[in-house]
Amino acid sequence: MNAIILLLVGLGAMALGYVFYSKFIAEKIYRLQADYPTPAHTLRDGVDYVPTNRFVLWGHHFTSVAGAAPIVGPAIAVIWGWAPAFLWVTLGTVFFAGVHDFGALWASVRNKGKSMGMLSGSYIGRRGRNLFLVVIFLLLLMVNAAFAVVIANLLVSTPTSVIPVWGAILVALVIGQLIYRWKVGLLWPSIGGVIVLYALILIGNSYPLVLPDSVFGMSAKSAWIVLLFLYAGIASLLPVWVLLQPRDYINGLQLFVGLGILYAAVLFASPTIVAPAFNDNVPDGTPGIVPLLFVTIACGAISGFHGMVASGTTSKQLDKETDARFVGYFGAVGEGMLSLAAIICCTAGFATLVDWQAVYAQFGAGGVTAFVNGGDVLLMEGLGMPEQLGSTMLATMAILFAATTMDTGLRLQRFVVQEAAELAGFKVGTFLGTVVALAVCMALAFGAGGDGAGGMVIWPLFGTTNQLLAALTLAVISVILIRKGRNPLFTLVPLVFLLVMSLYALIVQLGTFLEQGNWLLLAMDVVILVAALWVSFEAFLAMRKGRDAGAAEDGTLDGERG
């Protein structure tokens, strides 16, 4: 089949979802009101609560939620064939992620911009909130450890990306200095920055950098992982204006440019999909498609992380309540589009089925490398990009996403360490907090699997944890809807589906880890499983209580009008 059909059907379905389904949800279920005073206005403080242009807010929301996950997930999941991944990404975006992200934003706006953690405290109970913290810590740990492996793999497999990736840090440092020291306006540094970034891609393409086979007795991959953790540690200690802020910014711009180029390439190349629609010849050791597909592709279909961002920062900046539909739902569509591009690269960017099978010879073997190589072929055919240049560009793009998520993740994890220490009654400084956070991540990366690849071993657990978080968010939204006496079916169906799939996946994995004698993952699996059962129980109780409280509360909750 031609990939353009897949592209058009996917984009068409998402567009229809946005135009019709999100409109229905906005009007009938969440009942958005244009004149509802949002927290950005009622609590305006010029810091967290600032009414923001909806396009700018969408850009923020989208770049905050888009890490490496919408690429990694589909790139692994197409091993079961392109059709299941495509269906899950498209239907997941329209009926699951859109409602979830949009709902989290709406629920937070209706509750003074409180985060999902706080909301779960009010609607599901204190235990629900504590559980939330455990899940968040585990999620951050997995993101940091797994992304280090993803980046290291790319740096090894695409040595041409080394110069642009590390050069991007220099570009960010210069932009930070220009803006804060020399007070230059943003327009020209932005344009200059993007041009330099792409020039670095050209330079890197001509001068690949390869680490020696053994660096202080470590393999090249392990050395990269250690270097990346060191970088993330330093980045999270520096003042944000020096590196993180300009880096996030320039990466955001690059994301929009890169995604545009990729879609244009597919349209011009009009490639044929060589991978089977349903792969009934999966390699040995590949787990069953149900339930693993639904946890392997988390971001891009539905992801709990989005709810955290939507209720954490986005909700405090929403100018009008009706903007929630564009920012929340269309934010999910943006991520779905990224996943769709990843699916097309990993299934249509190969010459023959045999080539594809050679890459997907083992579960988890395809990954981002398949996205990069497949995308390279598409860029070459569609836009006439010289060979290898496309993979340098895509590898740089994927690494930049993962790296910005990683250094922010490490900073967040340091905060969690400091808060936990404070609860335990002693004070942990910034430096010590960072060292502890780094040590935990590295212990996982090097303890759970050889060669520092422990982060990748836990990837399926990332999916389940993330889906669990999404289920928790959907549960909070459902409780609110039930209390308001509205139809909760549109959030309850995704909630039940996600919970069943996550629990099923956790039980399947529990057996696998037990067989392998992998005690670390076994322990983590048990923690997540207990948390999942706990959430289901608490949410069920809260919903029953909500129903008993009845529709009497409708229209009165949190000062709602009309």
Place this chain on the structure above:
Amino acid sequence: MATDAPGGSPLARLSAALGEFYAAPYRRTFARARRDEDDLFMLLVCSEALGVPNPAAYYTLELMPVLYERFHDWHRRMGMERSPLDHVGCC
């Protein structure tokens, strides 16, 4: 910039939108840093006023060059063209 910011040419609007895109996620971090700085300043001023010996007195000399720029901004804001203090010759 909020949505109620003035319009202007498309280029100016683009520049404003880029500025918003740049600053928004970090507003809280900067506000927190500013607050910490103000707290420290308050602590030093209060201890000075109460006659508590300032343990950082020796090091504050090193901070003078940093202070000069801010002092300069301050006296300009207060409507004084030139530095009002003889021993602080910022301009």
